[in-house]
Structure formats: C-alpha cells, structure tokens
Amino acid sequence: xxxxxxxxxxxxxxxxxxxxxxxxxxxxxxxxxxxxxxxxxxxxxxxxxxxxxxxxxxxxxxxxxxxxxxxxxxxxxxxxxxxxxxxxxxxxxxxxxxxxxxxxxxxxxxxxxxxxxxxxxxxxxxxxxxxxxxxxxxxxxxxxxxxxxxxxxxxxxxxxxxxxxxxxxxxxxxxxxxxxxxxxxxxxxxxxxxxxxxxxxxxxxxxxxxxxxxxxxxxxxxxxxxxxxxxxxxxxxxxxxxxxxxxxxxxxxxxxxxxxxxxxxxxxxxxxxxxxxxxxxxxxxxxxxxxxxxxxxxxxxxxxxxxxxxxxxxxxxxxxxxxxxxxxxxxxxxxxxxxxxxxxxxxxxxxxxxxxxxxxxxxxxxxxxxxxxxxxxxxxxxxxxxxx
Numbered sequence: 001x002x003x004x005x006x007x008x009x010x011x012x013x014x015x016x017x018x019x020x021x022x023x024x025x026x027x028x029x030x031x032x033x034x035x036x037x038x039x040x041x042x043x044x045x046x047x048x049x050x051x052x053x054x055x056x057x058x059x060x061x062x063x064x065x066x067x068x069x070x071x072x073x074x075x076x077x078x079x080x081x082x083x084x085x086x087x088x089x090x091x092x093x094x095x096x097x098x099x100x101x102x103x104x105x106x107x108x109x110x111x112x113x114x115x116x117x118x119x120x121x122x123x124x125x126x127x128x129x130x131x132x133x134x135x136x137x138x139x140x141x142x143x144x145x146x147x148x149x150x151x152x153x154x155x156x157x158x159x160x161x162x163x164x165x166x167x168x169x170x171x172x173x174x175x176x177x178x179x180x181x182x183x184x185x186x187x188x189x190x191x192x193x194x195x196x197x198x199x200x201x202x203x204x205x206x207x208x209x210x211x212x213x214x215x216x217x218x219x220x221x222x223x224x225x226x227x228x229x230x231x232x233x234x235x236x237x238x239x240x241x242x243x244x245x246x247x248x249x250x251x252x253x254x255x256x257x258x259x260x261x262x263x264x265x266x267x268x269x270x271x272x273x274x275x276x277x278x279x280x281x282x283x284x285x286x287x288x289x290x291x292x293x294x295x296x297x298x299x300x301x302x303x304x305x306x307x308x309x310x311x312x313x314x315x316x317x318x319x320x321x322x323x324x325x326x327x328x329x330x331x332x333x334x335x336x337x338x339x340x341x342x343x344x345x346x347x348x349x350x351x352x353x354x355x356x357x358x359x360x361x362x363x364x365x366x367x368x369x370x371x372x373x374x375x376x377x378x379x380x381x382x383x384x385x386x387x388x
Contacts, residue, residue: 030092030093031093034085034086034089034090034092034093035086037085037089038081038082038083038085038086038089039082041081041082041085042078042079042081042082045077045078045081046075046078049074049078050071050074050075050078053069053074054069054074057069067126068123068126068127070122070126072122072126073119073122073123073126076115076118076119076122077119079115079118080112080115080116080119083108083111083112083115084112086104086108087105087108087109087112090104090105090108106164106165106167109164110161110164110165113157113160113161113164114157114161116157117153117154117157120153121150121153121154124146124149124150124153125146127146147195147228148195190230190245193245193246193247194228194230194231194245194246194247197245197246197247197249197250197251198227198228198246200246200250201227201246201249201250206249206250206256207224207227207232207249207254207256208224208227208258209224209225209226209227210223210224211223211224211256211257211258212224212256212257212258212261213234213254213255213256213257214254214255214257215234215242215244215248215249215252215254215255216253216254216255217248217252217253218242218244218248219242220234220236220242220244220254221236221237222234222235222236222237222242223235225241227246230245230246231243231244231245231246232244232245232246232249237356260354261354263354264326264328264329264350264352265326265329265350265351265352265354266350266351266353266354266359267348267349267350268347268348268349268350268351268363268366269346269347269348270346270347270367271336271344271345271346271347272344272345272347272370272371272374272381273339273341273342273343273344273345273381273382274308274342274343274345274374274379274380274381274382275342275379275380275381275382276338276342276343277380278307278378278379278380279306279307279308279343279379280306280307280378281304281305281306281307282304282305282306282307282310282377282378286307286378287300287301287302287305288301290310290376290377293376295314295373295376296310296313296314300313307377307378307379308335308343308345308377308379310377311373311374311377311379312333312334312335312345314373314377315333315347315370315373316331316332316333318369318370318373319331319333319347319349319366322366324351324352324353324362324366325349325350325351325352325366326349326350326351326352329349329350330348330349330350331348331349331350332346332348332349333345333346333347333348334346334348341382341384342382347367347370351363
C-alpha cells in the first residue's frame with residue numbers, strides 16, 4: 001500500500017500539484033480507487049460466483065440446495081462483499097482523517113449488519129420452502145421455529161446497530177436489558193403467546209394447513225391456508241379470508257373436519273315429525289299393495305303391523321341398499337321422544353361422498369325419496385300452519 005501512495009504522490013507532482021493539494025487529491029483518488037475495487041468485487045461475485053454455485057446445485061439430485069442457494073439468497077450475500085472491501089480499505093484511505101474514518105466505519109458496519117440480517121432472514125425463509133418428507137406437525141414446528149428465529153435475529157441486530165451507532169459494546173446493552181424485560185415482554189406478548197399456542201396446536205395434532213375448520217366465535221368456516229406465530233389464516237367457502245390468533249383457537253373452541261375428510265363417510269342426521277293421528281295399524285289390503293310394489297317384503301306383509309314400524313324398517317332397508325350409503329358405518333332410523341309438534345323420527349347414516357356439492361345432492365335425493373314414500377304407509381309428515 002505504501003508503494004501505491006508513493007506512486008500516487010509522484011503522479012500528482014507531475015501534474016503540477018503541491019503541498020495540501022497533493023493530500024486532498026490523493027485522498028480523492030484513493031476513495032475512487034476503493035469504490036472501484038469494491039464494485040469490481042461485487043460485480044465479480046454476481047457474474048462469476050453466482051453462476052458457478054447455480055451450476056453446482058443444478059447437478060445435484062437434492063432439491064434443498066436449489067432452494068437454500070436461490071437467487072435471492074446469493075444476491076443478498078453478494079451485496080455484503082463490497083461493504084467488506086470498503087471496511088478493509090478505510091484505514092488505508094483515511095489514515096490522515098481518523099474522525100472521518102471512524103464515522104465511515106460505523107456506517108459501513110451498520111450496513112454490513114443490516115445486510116447480514118437480510119441474508120439470515122432469506123436463508124430462514126428458504127427453509128420453509130423445502131418440501132420435507134415429514135408430517136404436517138413437523139413442518140409446522142419448523143415454521144414456528146423459523147418464525148421465532150427471525151424475531152430473535154432482528155431483535156439482536158437492532159441492539160447491535162444501536163451499539164455501533166453510539167460506539168458502545170453490544171454485550172453491555174444486552175446486559176442492561178434486564179431492567180426493561182417487562183417492556184419487552186409487553187411488546188412481544190402476542191408473538192410469545194402465538195408461539196406457545198402454535199406449539200400446542202401442532203403438538204396436540206389439533207389443526208394443520210389444509211384442514212377444514214369451523215370457528216363459530218370468529219365466523220370462520222373454511223380451509224386453513226397458513227399458520228404463523230401470530231395468525232391462522234382461514235379461507236371461507238365464500239372466498240373471504242379470516243385471520244384468527246392461535247391463542248383464540250387454543251383457549252376457545254373450534255371444529256376440525258379432518259376426521260370426516262379422512263374417514264369412510266360423512267354423517268347425515270335428519271329429523272322428520274309425523275302426525276300422531278295417522279299412526280295406526282295397517283289393513284291387509286294396504287300391506288298387500290306395499291308388497292306388490294316392492295316397498296316391503298312378503299314376510300313383512302303377513303300379520304298385523306303398525307305403519308310407522310314398517311316405514312322404519314323399509315327406510316333402513318332402502319338406505320342399506322343404496323350404493324352411495326356406507327352400510328358398514330352406523331345406520332339407523334329411530335324414534336325420539338314425542339313432542340307437541342308430532343312424533344320425531346331421526347334418520348342417521350353416512351354417505352361415502354364427502355365433497356360438499358355432491359354430498360348435498362345425494363342427501364337431497366335420499367331425503368326426497370323418504371318424504372315421498374311416507375304417504376304409501378298412510379303417514380302424514382307434520383307441518384305447522386300459521387294463521388295469517
């Protein structure tokens with residue numbers, strides 16, 4: 001470096017400069033030279049180092065290296081290189097101006113700290129994009145952990161930046177935070193509670209991304225899109241988005257339809273009220289007519305029967321025979337306690353189809369058949385009439 005100074009002095013003297021003019025001109029030239037060297041180093045990283053790394057990662061069979069060493073991560077890393085070059089050259093350039101050197105070193109150190117934090121955050125975000133062959137609970141743990149790491153890194157970097165700006169030791173500031181811990185707990189209250197709630201949600205296998213959940217208190221009924229430290233984003237079936245805090249899910253109550261989605265069927269539970277005045281014994285002619293139509297069996301047409309009894313039996317037999325009904329699961333037609341609005345009968349079974357639209361269509365078809373077949377047994381479905 002001394003040889004460069006001597007050569008620079010000779011060149012400036014040849015240009016006719018002398019005394020203080022040489023000192024000023026030499027510093028200007030050194031500043032320009034340092035900027036050019038820093039730019040060349042940064043340009044070389046972007047044009048040479050990044051393509052080499054991309055070629056190496058492209059040749060490997062693993063996919064994680066393509067995500068971790070993405071363009072965003074590599075370009076962020078390359079932005080730190082010029083600042084490091086400037087940091088190294090500052091004592092050489094401003095050796096006669098220690099105050100200017102100190103100020104520029106602090107600014108450069110702050111820039112390096114900020115860009116290092118950006119690089120760390122980009123690396124943390126890249127881990128969330130890796131498609132790991134793990135359960136959704138493990139992925140959610142990783143997402144919660146990376147979210148916590150992001151908060152910690154940003155918090156520590158803010159302390160380091162403040163320490164550099166005021167020329168203090170960062171450890172001194174960190175040690176002094178004990179007196180302000182109550183304030184920090186208040187500031188990060190939602191984040192801490194969200195982290196704990198997120199861990200409870202995943203560790204107890206309560207909810208995961210892609211689950212269909214219903215949160216009555218929040219008016220949410222849809223698919224979970226994402227779970228973060230502070231929010232659970234739910235897309236309702238009308239395409240509206242509702243955000244609920246993990247704490248609200250843990251401390252409150254919600255319904256997760258995952259068991260139904262992964263199960264062998266979706267439940268149907270409907271109630272029909274029948275008029276008491278139409279419950280009676282069936283005549284032999286009516287029994288014969290029902291048997292001829294195939295609604296009841298020839299064996300059921302023998303003897304004395306109450307129309308409600310045969311209706312229940314015929315409805316259950318019909319449900320078991322339908323291909324869309326899962327007959328291996330609970331299936332029954334039962335009476336409930338009598339009310340002033342008639343005798344309630346509950347239809348309880350499971351449909352194999354779980355997709356909403358097709359499920360509703362199949363359910364409507366079955367219930368319409370039940371409504372239509374009731375008059376064949378001389379039954380009347382109760383309907384309240386309100387006088388106008």
